[in-house]
Amino acid sequence: MRRHCHAGLGRKDTTHPRRTGGVGTKPWRSIEAEKALEGQSPDRSTFVKAAEAALRDAKPASENAFKVELTRRCIVRALAMSTKSA
Secondary structure (H helix, E strand, O other), rough: OOOOOOOOOOOOOOOOEEOOOOOOOOOOOHHHHHHHHOOHHHHHHHHHHHHHHOOOOOOHHHHHHHHHHHHHHHHHHHHHOOOOOO
């Protein structure tokens, strides 16, 4: 059976969307990233596309521009970890 991504990423509770915290002043939700995951195979390529969608409109200040790439990597890793069996 082929697995597919959805906003819940295999979790039974899909009412709580995935959010990114620690990057700005509050956690934020990316509808674009959720759309990039919907119906796709849960693999690195899909996760990279979702991270890129989530960060497409990021506007970092000069002193914290590193956070965009850091966040991209964190999103990909978190998605990969969330799809592994316990």
